[in-house]
Amino acid sequence: xxxxxxxxxxxxxxxxxxxxxxxGGAVLHIYDALYKQxxxxxxxxxxxxxxxxxxxxxARSTGKxxxxxxxxxxxxxxxVTGIATAYMDSIPMVVLTGQVPxxxxxxxxxxxxxxxxxxxxxVKHNFLVEDIKDLAVTIKKAFFVATTGRPGPVVVDIPKxxxxxxxxxxxxxxxxxxxxxxxxxxxxxxSAQLKKAYELILEARKPMIYTGGGVVLSNASEQLIKxxxxxxxxxxxxxxxxxxYPANDKQFVGMLGMxxxxxxxxxxxxxxxxxxxxxxxxxxxxxxxxxxxxxxxIVHVDIDPxxxxxxxxxxxxxxxxxxxxxxxxxxxxxxxxxxxxxxxxASWWEQIEEWRAQDCLKYNAxxxxxxxxxxxxxxxxxxxxxxxxxxxxxQHQMFAAQYYGFNKPRRWINSGGLGxxxxxxxxxxxxxxxxxxxxxxxxxxxxxxxxxxxxLSTCSQYNLPVKIINLNNGYLGMVRQWQEFFxxxxxxxxxxxxxxxxxxxxxxxxxxxxxxxxxxxxxxxLQDAYGKYKDRVVFIDFMIDREENVYPMIPAGAGLNExxxx
Amino acid sequence: xxxxxxxxxxxxxxxxxxxxxGLFSARAYNIESLSVAPxxxxxxxxxxxxxxxxxxxxxxxxxxxxxxxxxxxxxxxxECSHIEREMMLAKVEATGAARxxxxxxxxxxxxxxxxxxxxxxxxxxxxxxxxxxxxxxSLSSIKIHEVVRSGAIGISSGENILAC
Numbered sequence: 001x002x003x004x005x006x007x008x009x010x011x012x013x014x015x016x017x018x019x020x021x022x023x024g025g026a027v028l029h030i031y032d033a034l035y036k037q038x039x040x041x042x043x044x045x046x047x048x049x050x051x052x053x054x055x056x057x058x059a060r061s062t063g064k065x066x067x068x069x070x071x072x073x074x075x076x077x078x079x080v081t082g083i084a085t086a087y088m089d090s091i092p093m094v095v096l097t098g099q100v101p102x103x104x105x106x107x108x109x110x111x112x113x114x115x116x117x118x119x120x121x122x123v124k125h126n127f128l129v130e131d132i133k134d135l136a137v138t139i140k141k142a143f144f145v146a147t148t149g150r151p152g153p154v155v156v157d158i159p160k161x162x163x164x165x166x167x168x169x170x171x172x173x174x175x176x177x178x179x180x181x182x183x184x185x186x187x188x189x190x191s192a193q194l195k196k197a198y199e200l201i202l203e204a205r206k207p208m209i210y211t212g213g214g215v216v217l218s219n220a221s222e223q224l225i226k227x228x229x230x231x232x233x234x235x236x237x238x239x240x241x242x243x244x245y246p247a248n249d250k251q252f253v254g255m256l257g258m259x260x261x262x263x264x265x266x267x268x269x270x271x272x273x274x275x276x277x278x279x280x281x282x283x284x285x286x287x288x289x290x291x292x293x294x295x296x297x298i299v300h301v302d303i304d305p306x307x308x309x310x311x312x313x314x315x316x317x318x319x320x321x322x323x324x325x326x327x328x329x330x331x332x333x334x335x336x337x338x339x340x341x342x343x344x345x346a347s348w349w350e351q352i353e354e355w356r357a358q359d360c361l362k363y364n365a366x367x368x369x370x371x372x373x374x375x376x377x378x379x380x381x382x383x384x385x386x387x388x389x390x391x392x393x394x395q396h397q398m399f400a401a402q403y404y405g406f407n408k409p410r411r412w413i414n415s416g417g418l419g420x421x422x423x424x425x426x427x428x429x430x431x432x433x434x435x436x437x438x439x440x441x442x443x444x445x446x447x448x449x450x451x452x453x454x455x456l457s458t459c460s461q462y463n464l465p466v467k468i469i470n471l472n473n474g475y476l477g478m479v480r481q482w483q484e485f486f487x488x489x490x491x492x493x494x495x496x497x498x499x500x501x502x503x504x505x506x507x508x509x510x511x512x513x514x515x516x517x518x519x520x521x522x523x524x525x526l527q528d529a530y531g532k533y534k535d536r537v538v539f540i541d542f543m544i545d546r547e548e549n550v551y552p553m554i555p556a557g558a559g560l561n562e563x564x565x566x
Numbered sequence: 567x568x569x570x571x572x573x574x575x576x577x578x579x580x581x582x583x584x585x586x587x588g589l590f591s592a593r594a595y596n597i598e599s600l601s602v603a604p605x606x607x608x609x610x611x612x613x614x615x616x617x618x619x620x621x622x623x624x625x626x627x628x629x630x631x632x633x634x635x636x637x638x639x640x641x642x643x644x645e646c647s648h649i650e651r652e653m654m655l656a657k658v659e660a661t662g663a664a665r666x667x668x669x670x671x672x673x674x675x676x677x678x679x680x681x682x683x684x685x686x687x688x689x690x691x692x693x694x695x696x697x698x699x700x701x702x703x704s705l706s707s708i709k710i711h712e713v714v715r716s717g718a719i720g721i722s723s724g725e726n727i728l729a730c
Contacts, residue, residue, distance in 0.1 A: 308629075313622070
């Protein structure tokens with residue numbers, strides 16, 4: 001087999017069904033091998049950044065690794081933003097990059113770049129294949145590393161000459177990397193630590209369960225629900241963790257952090273035992289570290305020992321898979337008749353309900369303008385809360401996170417860590433490809449959507465009927481909000497001049513474009529999108545209230561108890 | 567801020583060094599010296615890093631290093647009884663009274679003069695980092711032309727192998 005055929009066969013052996021990519025000189029042999037088979041579908045994007053985001057959306061929605069193929073040089077550099085996006089959110093991804101032939105490496109050859117060097121800080125690991133004999137085993141290693149332990153992107157850089165050479169193909173069944181053992185220490189958590197955690201948790205009078213993307217990544221929603229029900233404690237999710245606990249459950253107090261709910265943040269601040277699960281104490285969550293949860297003793301469950309006590313010193317660390325650790329904790333609790341003290345818990349809930357009664361997400365819907373919050377609420381209604389919602393980055397992202405109400409994991413797909421504008425549309429394509437019959441919405445803004453708008457063309461080619469919910473305020477909304485608050489309304493470069501006619505643009509790609517100017521037209525437009533146009537790509541350009549802000553908000557340097565409410 | 571000598575066994579592969587160096591720069595960790603060479607097993611390199619930081623930072627450094635896929639084993643030698651060595655070559659002024667003074671200091675520090683000219687001595691000295699610092703300090707009145715240091719290497723004492 002040629003190296004190119006080995007690449008393709010290895011992907012097939014891994015069970016890869018979709019490969020997102022863009023051809024170029026260094027990967028032409030691989031594309032030729034792809035052409036000659038029909039087990040693996042290649043999805044041609046319009047820019048390599050979109051290939052990585054689409055693979056990322058596919059991975060986030062399915063739990064399977066996303067796979068990307070790009071050429072050397074600019075192909076690889078364009079992919080970097082998407083690789084970094086996946087890295088920051090621990091998304092399993094394998095990116096194959098073409099490289100110039102080995103004899104040319106280091107010669108500043110045409111379309112040569114040190115892909116391994118450029119991607120090194122934003123991958124879990126990367127490889128340069130130096131011998132065709134290593135090709136299959138390297139791909140095996142890449143999938144193994146990407147999908148085990150704390151997942152992440154892995155890059156495999158393949159020189160062109162290797163793809164032309166021949167070798168015998170045998171794909172390894174198992175792989176052992178002596179320097180990488182993601183299951184040690186015990187994936188279930190150390191038993192002494194589990195016991196300590198269990199004892200500390202049962203001492204709580206004001207418990208708070210704070211969970212992040214790790215619960216989604218480890219498919220541990222059920223365990224979390226059981227854990228929360230056994231304890232009767234309030235649950236808050238990070239931006240990355242939304243959907244892991246059902247938003248419509250009464251123990252859910254909403255998202256926490258910079259734009260989290262009052263009840264979630266006050267609950268965090270006043271808790272006496274904080275149970276952090278698959279979360280990493282990100283600065284957008286903790287606010288000022290000096291003021292973070294001053295009275296809480298902290299249990300932290302995470303698969304990555306390096307996240308433990310990185311930002312916040314914790315009392316009981318447990319390293320392990322969060323699903324398995326929660327299984328163990330649930331067993332301990334179930335085996336005992338001890339529970340949280342009910343009087344203390346009742347008075348804690350009374351306090352939380354008082355905070356909740358502030359109704360911090362209320363907004364004035366009757367101004368005659370379209371409120372972005374209203375659009376998201378109606379999107380929820382029309383899709384019955386079942387859509388996969390991808391987003392870009394900015395105000396619309398926060399509105400989607402706050403108002404959609406995710407009841408299932410893997411339905412909320414956003415770039416939380418890197419905060420990548422341009423993520424939403426290609427990610428939606430990846431989701432739609434994985435779930436052809438499901439409702440997919442890309443909630444975006446007129447700023448973000450233009451960062452990967454070329455993918456409207458990919459949507460046509462592969463018949464991916466995503467719905468684009470464009471919250472158009474003619475501003476880079478979040479930038480403008482900060483300029484309003486902290487720069488005396490000096491709106492430096494936050495105004496989007498010369499916007500295209502999005503309706504005409506969508507139509508030019510063969511899609512349906514709808515412009516909505518009035519609140520009463522919001523629901524009919526959404527109904528059309530998911531009704532009579534359900535098989536089409538629909539771009540709805542909602543002309544929203546131009547200066548609506550995201551509330552509540554914790555300003556920089558403040559503690560979780562120092563929120564700005566509307 | 568305490569000095570730590572971190573000893574790593576890592577895959578002897580292209581790029582392994584840049585992963586370690588890149589980690590230190592990306593996360594703004596201190597790196598005072600770094601030395602690396604293959605071991606008796608040519609597939610493995612031994613790297614010694616001298617770093618400093620608060621306990622929390624050094625704990626993070628160790629955890630982050632352990633996360634690198636190329637790192638096979640890590641020990642913090644400062645946590646255990648260990649032997650530390652660094653080699654230095656120093657070219658110093660050796661004229662007039664300094665010529666005798668340098669010779670005397672080299673003897674005191676158990677060094678060796680490995681190259682001689684009419685005006686200079688090249689001194690070789692192998693000891694702990696601190697001793698090398700002390701030697702340079704003791705040359706206070708003598709002109710130093712050039713100093714080359716290897717960075718520290720270390721090994722745990724007794725029968726412990728890659729362990730404390």
